[in-house]
Each structure stands twice: as structure tokens, then as C-alpha cells.
Amino acid sequence: MTREVMDYDVVIVGAGPSGLSTAIRLKQLAADEGAEISVCVVEKGSEVGAHILSGAVIETRALDELLPDWQALGAPLNTPVVEDRFLLLSESGARKLPTPPQMHNEGNYIVSLGNVVRWLGEQAEALGVEIYPGFAAAELLVEDGIVRGVATGDMGVTREGEPGPNHQPGIELRAPHTVFAEGCRGSLSQSLMARFQLRVDSDPQTYGLGIKELWEVDPSVHRPGLTLHTIGWPLRADTYGGSFLYHLENHQVAVGFVVGLDYANPHLSPFEEFQRFKTHPAIRGVFEQGRRISYGARALNEGGFQSLPKLVFPGGMLVGDAAGFLNVPKIKGTHMAMKSGIVAAEALHAHRAGQGGSVVAGYPERLRQSWLWDELRGVRNIRPSFRWGLWGGLAYSALDTYVLRGRAPWTLRNHADHTALKPASACRPIDYPKPDGKISFDRLSSVFISATNHAEDQPCHLRLKDEALPMSVNRALFDAPEQRYCPAGVYEIVEDAGAARLQINAQNCLHCKTCDIKDPRQNITWTPPEGGGGPNYPNM
Amino acid sequence: MKILVPVKRVVDYNVKVRVKADQSGVELANVKMAMNPFDEIAIEEAVRLKEAGVASEVVAVSCGVPACQETLRAALAIGADRAVLVTSVVELQPLAVAKILKAIVEKEAPSLVILGKQAIDDDANQVGQMLAALLDWPQATFASKVEASDGQVRVTREIDGGLETLAMPLPAVITTDLRLNEPRYATLPNIMKAKKKPLETVAGESLGVDLAPRLTTLKVVEPPSRKAGILVADVAQLVDKLKNEAQVL
Ligand SMILES: Cc1cc2nc3c(=O)[nH]c(=O)nc-3n(C[C@H](O)[C@H](O)[C@H](O)COP(=O)(O)OP(=O)(O)OC[C@H]3O[C@@H](n4cnc5c(N)ncnc54)[C@H](O)[C@@H]3O)c2cc1C
Numbered sequence: 001m002t003r004e005v006m007d008y009d010v011v012i013v014g015a016g017p018s019g020l021s022t023a024i025r026l027k028q029l030a031a032d033e034g035a036e037i038s039v040c041v042v043e044k045g046s047e048v049g050a051h052i053l054s055g056a057v058i059e060t061r062a063l064d065e066l067l068p069d070w071q072a073l074g075a076p077l078n079t080p081v082v083e084d085r086f087l088l089l090s091e092s093g094a095r096k097l098p099t100p101p102q103m104h105n106e107g108n109y110i111v112s113l114g115n116v117v118r119w120l121g122e123q124a125e126a127l128g129v130e131i132y133p134g135f136a137a138a139e140l141l142v143e144d145g146i147v148r149g150v151a152t153g154d155m156g157v158t159r160e161g162e163p164g165p166n167h168q169p170g171i172e173l174r175a176p177h178t179v180f181a182e183g184c185r186g187s188l189s190q191s192l193m194a195r196f197q198l199r200v201d202s203d204p205q206t207y208g209l210g211i212k213e214l215w216e217v218d219p220s221v222h223r224p225g226l227t228l229h230t231i232g233w234p235l236r237a238d239t240y241g242g243s244f245l246y247h248l249e250n251h252q253v254a255v256g257f258v259v260g261l262d263y264a265n266p267h268l269s270p271f272e273e274f275q276r277f278k279t280h281p282a283i284r285g286v287f288e289q290g291r292r293i294s295y296g297a298r299a300l301n302e303g304g305f306q307s308l309p310k311l312v313f314p315g316g317m318l319v320g321d322a323a324g325f326l327n328v329p330k331i332k333g334t335h336m337a338m339k340s341g342i343v344a345a346e347a348l349h350a351h352r353a354g355q356g357g358s359v360v361a362g363y364p365e366r367l368r369q370s371w372l373w374d375e376l377r378g379v380r381n382i383r384p385s386f387r388w389g390l391w392g393g394l395a396y397s398a399l400d401t402y403v404l405r406g407r408a409p410w411t412l413r414n415h416a417d418h419t420a421l422k423p424a425s426a427c428r429p430i431d432y433p434k435p436d437g438k439i440s441f442d443r444l445s446s447v448f449i450s451a452t453n454h455a456e457d458q459p460c461h462l463r464l465k466d467e468a469l470p471m472s473v474n475r476a477l478f479d480a481p482e483q484r485y486c487p488a489g490v491y492e493i494v495e496d497a498g499a500a501r502l503q504i505n506a507q508n509c510l511h512c513k514t515c516d517i518k519d520p521r522q523n524i525t526w527t528p529p530e531g532g533g534g535p536n537y538p539n540m
Numbered sequence: 541m542k543i544l545v546p547v548k549r550v551v552d553y554n555v556k557v558r559v560k561a562d563q564s565g566v567e568l569a570n571v572k573m574a575m576n577p578f579d580e581i582a583i584e585e586a587v588r589l590k591e592a593g594v595a596s597e598v599v600a601v602s603c604g605v606p607a608c609q610e611t612l613r614a615a616l617a618i619g620a621d622r623a624v625l626v627t628s629v630v631e632l633q634p635l636a637v638a639k640i641l642k643a644i645v646e647k648e649a650p651s652l653v654i655l656g657k658q659a660i661d662d663d664a665n666q667v668g669q670m671l672a673a674l675l676d677w678p679q680a681t682f683a684s685k686v687e688a689s690d691g692q693v694r695v696t697r698e699i700d701g702g703l704e705t706l707a708m709p710l711p712a713v714i715t716t717d718l719r720l721n722e723p724r725y726a727t728l729p730n731i732m733k734a735k736k737k738p739l740e741t742v743a744g745e746s747l748g749v750d751l752a753p754r755l756t757t758l759k760v761v762e763p764p765s766r767k768a769g770i771l772v773a774d775v776a777q778l779v780d781k782l783k784n785e786a787q788v789l
Contacts, residue, residue, distance in 0.1 A: 152728060
């Protein structure tokens, strides 16, 4: 079937902080010169912000550069940070630690990134950017080795892959330049890295899984502007991770837990670690009189500087978390994502004025001159040092931060997360407590409040390269770890007439991408489901 | 023939609604909104009648806050030709909406008004019937099939134990049931074109109708949570529990 074609000057995949900053900056630069530029953004969520999940405490550095009058424009940054606390937890105790410099948040704001992104979307539309939520970019259009744009997925395809009664073929969005702003572990970004060998000179990317809940708490325990981070319990010292707890406006508290996906014990369940964390005596008081109003999960990049891929290739570029600009010790990626989008737009603008061909070489060059590069380079050894466990990592980080000041003459290397799992038989089983239904919950009641929905009659968007591996490798060696690392209960081992098999409940998928990252044989490929499917996050 | 289709902006059906902490209503802040699904069916039906050459123009109308424009754009993307937004600062209850729609009908003079049978937020199931009464037009509610031809419309309705077919002279009011059709996907080019279709804004207060709410909400509460089930060991225990705990035997 032939597809309709729409032509633009620039196509952007993903309406997150990076994609929208690129779009806004492109329009600003054109307007400054009285020139026209057509910019189209596609977003797989049902609306802008529907798939955005973050902490979030944000630095305004990039926002100040992009829209200096953001306050007057009504940006939803309403809660300045007033206090930072940092705790080391043991099973029943909590010790205050000095807050490391990267976690000092004076001048930063506690926000809902979903709401900030919705606001950015309005600013972009006011400048004439065309944003199409509900459409996933599902296919790269590559001709003669050059990316010519993307195609959106077909709508109304049946489970068997046949066109259904309401079938609508996808649309080709063509442009001389396509900007990939898919966020962490983007599906097209992954294909691009393979196709254009963007990772040949870099370490593997590494990741963490962030699981988050939004609570409405009792006014008596609400401290707007307070941030709390914890390390230690319930994780053991050999596992990287910790919690965040941010007091927002309107009696809301965002609480989340991040686990490094380089964990070795296949019995570990990030979801259950998070549920258990909330029951700690120093933590549970915040939630005791409250109610949970939303839930979600998303992977984040932890590879940092040494894992950055090549950023440009014929016809396209990578911005934001799709490339991996996240400052891990700060657990902040928003300002980096926005800055990379701004720089990409400026380089692209200059490139279009010249006659430079299909590769925007100016983008990485300009990025190297920017504060983003220095910031990311300076913290490059901190996350990898946690391979020596919590104590080794803390000791090295203190040395790196206070003595070497990020200028160590060496760079610690990263290793791919999926290689880290040890056989189940060699690891300690973990006995997680049952949820109490008040502070801790099970997966299904959690996914329920993420408002996740996928059209029922469509092909499974989680593809297995080899149908046999879930049993022959994952179950036999690792006791089917996907049952535990998936925060949405998508993967389930079921018994059918005496034989066990893997059942994939794809309609529960939160689009966190953990399975694509952690599957020990890289046998699961996350592809975009029908546009508009997935979570419908409110202000996450 | 012209068809008028009223559409309502409601909380998206995927969202698990939650009662506000002060029990004054349902939480709308940061909640995803969408077109009432029954209204989507109404728009689809009107557009199909246009595509079949029966209708000449489809006009979508919505009443409420400025954000209802998004709902109207969605109707235009499915295939409505133009849209009217009636703005109001007061809360609009079914009778007020019916009165507004009557005023719009008098202005637009459509031959057919197709509405959703009810909105999934308040489930009132009143506006279509009230509008037909105010206009003194014939009505067919809960339509599962609509056939229109010269000056007449035949509507099939699902009723207890069977189907009922009504014939009405035009002009008339129809409300849609779930099985009438399956709305199409709005395509990207049609969404783009919808941004350029005419959308007129009318102030509700300028229509000269009484919009004042008639009903007061005392309080809104969540349904009681269901208790977890238990596994009984045998029939004797089941009977015992039914007798002594549930007290149904
Ligand atoms: C738990 C957690 C806590 C965090 N805390 C903080 C914090 O406190 N402060 C901070 O600054 N940063 C924080 N971050 C990081 C921050 O959220 C990210 O760095 C930032 O969101 C990256 O922006 P982005 O635009 O690159 O990608 P994203 O925000 O991921 O946006 C990508 C968008 O693209 C869409 N998309 C992806 N693929 C496709 C496709 N194929 N077709 C169409 N659309 C597509 C997605 O739906 C999404 O809307 C946190 C992250 C997590 C997970």
C-alpha cells in the first residue's frame, strides 16, 4: 500500500525536553532572520507529556538560555528547593550524611516534568511548530545511506498483523534533517546506532530503572521545597541505587527509586525494593495518612561521558537522553537534554545557511565548546566507581569530587548491563514482604493508576528474536528475571497443560524499555505499539 | 442536508478518576481529557452520511471552557466541516446545554442533530431528549443503525430482547449507542487540515438563554473498596460462611 508523504524542513521524533527545545530554538532562529522553517514533532504518547516520567528537580540553566522570560510566560516552576537532605538507611536506622556538592539544589526547582513539557509544547506551537501526539515514529526512511525522515506506524492492524476494518497506513514524514529525541533507549535510536555504527568508539551505554509514584500527603507532613535522597537499605552494598523524595506543590510528594541495571542477582526485583523502601521507619510517616495517585517507570542513562555515541550521521542527529547526556551524580538530565537540543538547533541553523551536505558536523563541535561537555566530563568516573560497591564508590566519589575535582587522568570504563546477571543458582534468593495495600502495593494495582492502555487487537510490540530462549536460557539459568525486573507485570511464566511458557501481557507496558536493556541474551526488542498507546501520565 | 453534532470534552476513558480531597467533585487538574466516546460515534455517523452523499455539511458544536476547542479540532479531524464553540463561565448542566443547542439549531437550521446517548463523566443521558422536547422534534435514542433518505430517517434501536426500527420525518434528533459504528482513526494529514478549518466562538451569555445551574452537588465520594475474596476449604465451610457471615442463606 502506498503511504501519504508530508515534507518538512526538519522532523523531530519525540516531544520531550530535548525535542521541544530543538523545535523552539529552530523557530526562534528563523524568526530572528525573518525566515521560514517548517518543523514537525511526532510523539507516541496520546498527548504531549503523557509519556514523560521524571523526578524532578531541575536546573534552569538551559531554560534561562532558551526562554529567558519563562517566568512571565507562566512556566510551571512553582516550588523552589528550600532544603536538601541525604540519608544512609539501615534496616531500622537512618544516618544523616553530608550532602555531596552535586546534590546541592539551591536555585533549582521541584517540578512535574510532564507539566513543564506540556508548557514547552504550548510555547513551541505558539511559534508555529506542528506537534502530532498519538503518532509513533516506527520506521526509518533511509535511502542511499542517508536518513530521509521517518514513517509513522500503521493504525488498525490486527493481532495477526493483518489490516483490520479501520486500518490506516502510516505517513511518511520526510525532511533533509531528522532529529531523534526519543529519550533513553529510543527504539529508532537503537537501529540508528547499529546501522551507522555510532557506538564503535564508545563504551556500552549503561542504565538505571526509575520507578516512581505520586502521592497526595497529609498537610501536616508536607514540606514544599524539601528534597530527600537515600542510599543503603533495602539494597545491599553490591547494588547501585537509591531513592528520591520531592515535596511539590498542592500537598503532592513524588517518591521514586532507581536501581542500576548492572545488578547481578537475578532474584532482585526493583519494584519490590521500592515498595519495601517506603515502609522504612524514617520514611513511612510521609505516606501514612496519604493516598497514592499515580505510578510509572522509565529507564535512565547512566553511562555518561564515556558512553556517548557519535551524535551525527547522514540526514540526522541524536539529542537528549537518546544520546545519553545525563549527569548521574546529580540525577539530572533535563537541563542537559534541553541544552543539547538548543545546540543542535543552532548548529543545524548555521548548517542550512551554508551548503554543508547531510551531516551536521557543527553539532558535536559546538557541544564540545559548551558547558554541557565540561559538566559531563567532570563527573565521568563517579558512577563507574560503584563497581567497587557502595563503600568503594562513596570513597572514590569523595576523592574524585573534592581532591581530583573531576580532573583524574584516567577514565573508568562501562560494561553492558545485560552481561551482569549471574546464574540464579549462584545467587541469594530474596524474600520480599507482601504489600500492605496502604503504603506498599502489587504491580497490577500500580499499573492500574498509570492509566495505561493499548488497543487490544494489535501485534505484540515486544518482539522475541528467538521464541525458545525465554525457557531454555532465561528460565533455566536465571529463573526468568523478566518477571521481576519488569515494573508492570508484562512478563509472566504460566503453566499450560503441564508445560511452562512465557506469556507477554503487552497491554500493561509502561514503555520504560528495561526488557530491551536487561534481557541477558538481548532477545527482547521493544518496538513502538500503535500510536497513542501506553501510559497516560498526569503530572509525572 | 445539514447535520449538527454536539460534542463534549470529558475525562479520557483510560483515566482512573479520583475524587478531590475535599469531596467537592472529581479531580480535573493534570488529567487527560478527550472527546466523549459516544460523541465520536455521532461524528463518525454524520461524516459517513456525508460521504454517502446524504448530508451536505457536518457542523460540530461544543459548550464549555476554551479548551473544548481541542475536542472540536478532533471532530474536524474525523471529517466535520466546521465548528462552533459556545463558551460559558458557569457550570453547564444538561438543561442549559439543551437550551444552548436549541439556540444554535435555530441559527444553523440543520435537518438532523446526532448526539451521543450520554457523556461518560456524568452519565446523565438527558441532553438529546431535552433538546428534542424543546424543539418539538421527533427523536430516536440509542441508535444502532441509521438510514436517511429523502425527508425521512429510519433508526434501529437495541431494546430488551430485540431490535426496534423507527421512521421519523426530518428534522429530527438521534442519539447514538455503542454499536452504531467504530470511529475511524484521525490521520495525520487530516489533523493538520483540521487546524485550518473554521471554528467560530460564541459567548453563551449572548444567546439569551437561562444557563443557571438547577442542581447542587452535595458531595462526591469514592465507591466503597471491595474486600478481597477468600478461598474456602470445602462446601461445608462455604455454607457456613454464607449463613453466618454473609447472612444470605
Ligand atoms: C525516575 C527518573 C528521575 C529523574 N529525575 C530527574 C531530575 O530530578 N532532574 C532532572 O533534570 N532529570 C531527571 N531525570 C532525567 C530526565 O527525565 C531526562 O533526562 C529527560 O526527560 C530527557 O529528556 P529527553 O527529551 O531526552 O527524553 P524524554 O523525556 O524521555 O522524552 C522523549 C519523548 O519521546 C517520545 N518518543 C520516544 N520514542 C518515540 C518514537 N519512536 N516516536 C514518537 N515519540 C517517541 C517519548 O514518548 C517521550 O515523550 C530523571 C529520569 C527518571 C527516569
